[in-house]
Amino acid sequence: MAKTGVIYGINGPVVSLEGDPGFQMNEMVYVGRENLVGEVIGLTSEKTTIQVYEETSGLKPGETVTGTGAPVSVTLAPGILNNIFDGIERPLSKIAEHSGYSISRGISVDALDTSRKWDAHITVKKGDRLMPGTIIAEVPETRAIVHKVMVPPDMEGYVTEVVSDGQYTINEMLVRLQLMDGSERELTMTQKWPIRVPRPTARRFSATRPLITGQRILDTMFPLAKGGTAAIPGGFGTGKTMTQHQIAKWSDADVIIYIGCGERGNEMTQVLEEFSELIDPKSGNPLMDRTTLIANTSNMPVAAREASLYAGLTLAEYYRDMGYHVAIMADSTSRWAEALRELSGRLEEMPAEEGFPAYLASRLSAFYERAGMMRNLNGTDGSVTIIGAVSPQGGDFSEPVTQNTKRFVRCFWGLDKNLSYARHFPAIHWLTSYSEYINDLSSWYMDNVDQKFVDYRNRLMALLTQESSLMEIVKLIGSDVLPDDQKLVLEIARVIRLGFLQQNAFHKDDTSVPLKKQFKMMEIILYLYKKSKTLISMGMPMSVLKEDPIFDKIISIKYDVPNDRLELFDEYRAQVDRFYENVVERNA
Known part of the structure; x- marks a missing residue:
């Protein structure tokens, strides 16, 4: 039976419960009569603290909070690509069908289409021993990407039953697995994974191959490695979003995850419209065939802004596990840091520099550390490259988010307002920018382009x-x-x-x-x-x-x-x- 607690305090997106109802840290909960989505962020014997991912106006003390028994997770299955989600992986097209053009509170929609049938080619047979990450089926998700259905990372066993090739929904059984403890599990196309937990890998490689973008100042002067991290800091109008668009369109990444985190609604609309119209220069198909957009605009609740970055990162790690090279565009990490600051203030935590929480640096490092070129559990190689835009107020690079980001990224593309005013684009200044990957990648450039x-x-x-x-x-x-x-x-x-x-x-x-x-x-x-x-x-x-x-x-x-x-x-x-x-x- 689900555990429940009673609300006794509400402070914006932060809700307090009296006592300990038995929830776990980071557990997903449903708050109030409208079942607003929330997450447990603080536990003591006297008080339980929850951050709510939806607007809390109208919520009142005495309403109940129901636990789900599971952490905040994303659904991983075919249908992620060519889709637009909000910060907690709810598809905006489905929300629009239910509530029109503004997201109504407490709306519950499936993250992915559970009725659509996908062509599945099964790659295992009865009697096979399956290890964590083993590919059990291949599904053409779009014209650009073949989705590889994998054994969850925490499962191992022998195949006792397998279906034939054909059309299946994401929740229909493909393989029956007898686990090592003798129990049986049905494997479908769907996995769930907690957004705050990095997906496991076999090993991490050092940077040896560049992410080729077609932009001269990036490829030649300040290169970024596949599996690397880069920051694009710049004031308003200096071209952060445009630079990310160019990288998304022209880079040799297989999959693009674009996270619009706390950006203006009209700017996010422009991104959605432009990406829908862009043609992938490699294949001639729409760019959306290998792109997922996560839209979390500045008027959406701040707590969901904080979750959107982790949701996008988990989707990226999932495609990396299939052996793809994934590039994440996070636009912008400053808005994410502002969400942390607001929540921290409501939790009455001791502020650090400029009001940001003392754990800003550790949160930023945990985010960027999930990038990397990896050997996956199934023996394939894949990478997650993170390109984070930073929006320092007034273009001041000495503020805490830019300074802390600098500590954790190895590539810094500093945008300059004087260059943008002079219509010099990309407005990346060659004297304030740097790349620590040049020495790591020099042998690749010498072998694949020219010795000089x-x-x-x-x-x-x-x-x-x-x-x-x-x-x-x-x-x-x-x-x-x-x-x-x-x-x-x-x-x-x-x-x-x-x-x-x-x-x-x-x-x-x-x-x-x-x-x-x-x-x-x-x-x-x-x-x-x-x-x-x-x-x-x-x-x-x-x-x-x-x-x-x-x-x-x-x-x-x-x-x-x-x-x-x-x-x-x-x-x-x-x-x-x-x-x-x-x-x-x-x-x-």
Whole structure:
């Protein structure tokens, strides 16, 4: 029989019960007459504290709280992809059928469609011994992804009965398993998994392969590994969401989980509409075929905002266990931290810096630590890559969420409002950003792109750093006093900024660029620098060099050379040679 308790205090989303009704920590409960979904977050002999994932107005003391006996969990089965959920895995389309366009309280809908039949190809036979994670069936979930039905991680036994290939719902038996203790269990397509518990793996690998995004400043300058962690901090309007859109659309991840955590409703609507219309460039099918969206807008209860991140992470780990590479876009972890702060205040906990709870750092670390490239229990390899947007108030990177995030991520893509105001996108600033994966990935770049890739990247970075220090002098006394070799550095840095770092998301060739083209672009810029430097050393003034349009021609390579016509770079190299010869002849 379900355990029940009686409400004696309500403080926003935090509900208190007198005494100990026998609930467990993190148990899912139903609160009040409307059966609002909640979670136990505090237990003492005198008091039980519950956070409610729905609006609590109208709730009053004396109403009952009923336990479910299980922690807050997500349902894992075919039907997750090409779907839009709220923060606790309730499909928004089903909610709309029941209550229209605003989510009514206490609404209870199945997380996944239990009546739809799926084509299942059974991959085990009677007598087989199944270990945790063993794939028992394959189901074409969408045109892009084959869903692999697995034995739950806590089960092991022998197959005593198996169905034939055919169409089944997610709750129909596929395999009957005799467990090691002699009991029998029916395995269906469905698993339940607590959102706060990481799914088990066999081992963790170090970072060796990049997540290729097609964005030059990310792939070349500040690469992110598959199974890595990255933060995109930036003020309002600097392009966090747009950068995540580009990564979602063009990266070589198999599955995308987009978590809109506490974002504005109109912005979330735009995301939902855009993602529904996007075409996957790899397959030509809709991008939603390999995407799941979790929408938790700023007007939804704050407690559900806190849960949405863990729900999305658990879905990602489930697809990783099938052997897929999953990328999570968390937009934004600042809103999640604000939810923690509000709940902490209502619980009357001692605040730390800027009112955030003292456990902010440990919660952030627990979230980012669930990323990684893993060997799964079934022997496949998969990864979860976490890309978290951070929205510091006023673009101040010294605030606690950004500073604590910096401690736990190895890739930091700092957005700059001055770049965004200048319409330089992506507005990732090359001097405030960094990636600790460069050394880990250098051998991959050398083997798969070119031996000189990392060296060229470092040389470009050195020129940009040199430009920054020269600009301090220019601001004070003007550029005319600089020697010609330093004027050349400023000009080449301009070519790097406009021709390489700046990228046009709406241009068919520039929106996503293969690594080979990125390398060729670096090579031609450095070749131009080498030839120009030789001319300067021969006594040619920078003013003579700038008379030639070659610098602007190199900038426009990103538009003028199609991604599949890399042989055209030979022509640009010849143009640089002609430029060199012309300057020498004119000034002979």
